[in-house]
Amino acid sequence: METGKVTLVSAGPGDLDLLTLRAAKALASADVVLLDDLVNPEIVTLAPQARVIRVGKRGGCRSTPQAFIERLMQRYARRGLHVVRVKGGDALLFGRAGEELAALRRAGVSVEIVNGISSAFAAAAGLGMSLTHRDHCQGVTFVTAHLRDHSEPDWRALAATGMTLAIYMGMSRIDTLCATLGTALSNETPAAVVQWAGSAHERRVTGTLGNIATLARAAGLGSPAIILVGGAIGEAAAFGIDLAQASSDALRRSA
Amino acid sequence: METGKVTLVSAGPGDLDLLTLRAAKALASADVVLLDDLVNPEIVTLAPQARVIRVGKRGGCRSTPQAFIERLMQRYARRGLHVVRVKGGDALLFGRAGEELAALRRAGVSVEIVNGISSAFAAAAGLGMSLTHRDHCQGVTFVTAHLRDHSEPDWRALAATGMTLAIYMGMSRIDTLCATLGTALSNETPAAVVQWAGSAHERRVTGTLGNIATLARAAGLGSPAIILVGGAIGEAAAFGIDLAQASSDALRRSA
Numbered sequence: 354m355e356t357g358k359v360t361l362v363s364a365g366p367g368d369l370d371l372l373t374l375r376a377a378k379a380l381a382s383a384d385v386v387l388l389d390d391l392v393n394p395e396i397v398t399l400a401p402q403a404r405v406i407r408v409g410k411r412g413g414c415r416s417t418p419q420a421f422i423e424r425l426m427q428r429y430a431r432r433g434l435h436v437v438r439v440k441g442g443d444a445l446l447f448g449r450a451g452e453e454l455a456a457l458r459r460a461g462v463s464v465e466i467v468n469g470i471s472s473a474f475a476a477a478a479g480l481g482m483s484l485t486h487r488d489h490c491q492g493v494t495f496v497t498a499h500l501r502d503h504s505e506p507d508w509r510a511l512a513a514t515g516m517t518l519a520i521y522m523g524m525s526r527i528d529t530l531c532a533t534l535g536t537a538l539s540n541e542t543p544a545a546v547v548q549w550a551g552s553a554h555e556r557r558v559t560g561t562l563g564n565i566a567t568l569a570r571a572a573g574l575g576s577p578a579i580i581l582v583g584g585a586i587g588e589a590a591a592f593g594i595d596l597a598q599a600s601s602d603a604l605r606r607s608a
Numbered sequence: 609m610e611t612g613k614v615t616l617v618s619a620g621p622g623d624l625d626l627l628t629l630r631a632a633k634a635l636a637s638a639d640v641v642l643l644d645d646l647v648n649p650e651i652v653t654l655a656p657q658a659r660v661i662r663v664g665k666r667g668g669c670r671s672t673p674q675a676f677i678e679r680l681m682q683r684y685a686r687r688g689l690h691v692v693r694v695k696g697g698d699a700l701l702f703g704r705a706g707e708e709l710a711a712l713r714r715a716g717v718s719v720e721i722v723n724g725i726s727s728a729f730a731a732a733a734g735l736g737m738s739l740t741h742r743d744h745c746q747g748v749t750f751v752t753a754h755l756r757d758h759s760e761p762d763w764r765a766l767a768a769t770g771m772t773l774a775i776y777m778g779m780s781r782i783d784t785l786c787a788t789l790g791t792a793l794s795n796e797t798p799a800a801v802v803q804w805a806g807s808a809h810e811r812r813v814t815g816t817l818g819n820i821a822t823l824a825r826a827a828g829l830g831s832p833a834i835i836l837v838g839g840a841i842g843e844a845a846a847f848g849i850d851l852a853q854a855s856s857d858a859l860r861r862s863a
Binding site: 370445482 | 624626628629630633698699700701702703704705706709713721722723726729730732733738739743746749752761770771776806843
């Protein structure tokens with residue numbers, strides 16, 4: 354019997370042409386596709402011959418337990434099939450990939466990982482700026498505001514590093530996290546919120562740590578969104594992002 | 609006269625199939641390609657009709673001043689041409705993209721940004737593990753050890769955040785930076801070095817904060833490489849990375 358395998362494919366932020374060529378190849382050769390939610394459903398057009406199983410864990414009316422997803426992947430791989438497990442963004446960042454990889458390895462299933470574009474990179478591209486800028490910072494921290502035990506990251510320790518902050522899953526507590534960061538950073542620190550970064554629905558506002566929560570709410574921005582904070586973000590505002598947005602959107606449509 | 613434009617394309621870590629579909633489309637329609645060093649030179653096969661100009665700033669015997677690169681892009685765009693500026697990894701992380709974007713905007717040249725896979729993501733894929741793991745951390749910091757003023761990042765402040773650390777451009781000072789981190793973190797903290805992540809030449813070692821510098825040197829690993837430090841990195845060692853490497857390499861060759 355032929356040996357099957359699992360390819361863990363990172364689908365990127367939404368637009369299908371932000372998939373890597375390797376991801377597209379994996380999908381084209383897939384027998385079974387397991388699709389997370391928050392992944393652009395049109396991705397199945399790249400795997401026309403595959404059986405598609407939706408296993409989203411949030412949104413919608415059903416949720417698939419993690420253990421069941423892991424058993425499904427093992428079962429199909431053991432039948433000699435090529436299973437492609439699709440997660441949004443880059444699966445190696447906040448994707449709980451570690452748990453699925455561990456389960457597959459324990460089961461002796463061969464697994465390959467294909468990287469993707471994580472939302473914060475797409476958010477920066479939409480804003481027309483770099484996540485780092487040597488005039489402002491030495492790096493960037495990607496942090497989730499959504500912790501398993503409902504605690505908070507140590508915002509003051511993060512602020513003390515001087516890194517750009519790219520905050521995932523923070524919209525439900527944007528007021529309190531900006532207020533906490535404001536105890537360590539100036540309220541004039543540039544900030545931005547980008548919802549649905551890297552997709553056709555992308556929306557964004559720029560402001561400061563002191564007003565970004567209010568601006569995002571006034572603009573109706575909610576989850577899923579990236580909150581960006583740091584001096585480097587000010588480079589976006591300096592060059593009239595509305596123009597950049599129009600230009601980028603036009604280019605995207607014509608691509 | 610037709611209006612030209614510049615597309616800033618992130619080439620990812622090396623393997624051409626880690627380019628995004630959008631990057632490949634941009635290259636296919638390029639009239640002029642400006643190629644950074646550290647980019648896989650075979651990328652020019654995706655732009656067969658384009659004039660290719662190599663503008664690497666390190667390695668090799670020549671270097672192209674930044675101002676000259678910026679003038680070249682503007683000149684060709686003003687002739688109505690599609691200029692594709694190619695940088696390694698994701699241009700929005702340590703790519704000095706901000707300076708080129710600012711110059712193009714000042715000149716009124718239309719510019720689009722295409723994201724790519726940054727090396728640390730490829731390094732994690734090679735190690736078969738996630739950059740974050742909710743058992744270990746709340747995020748990851750991408751930091752450069754190479755600062756303009758030859759100072760050091762505040763390693764203790766970074767260690768205090770509990771984030772996974774993905775250190776770029778740190779190989780020339782790996783001994784001192786590991787020693788400094790070791791004053792704030794346990795020397796038993798898992799660590800790894802991945803050279804040429806995401807390329808056919810990828811090489812990696814895993815160890816601890818206390819021994820990774822010695823292990824990397826013994827294995828002959830040098831720049832360009834990513835140094836990874838944090839509890840999440842221990843997930844790699846737990847599952848026999850040598851097997852994962854063999855598997856991943858075989859899959860890459862067969863892709």
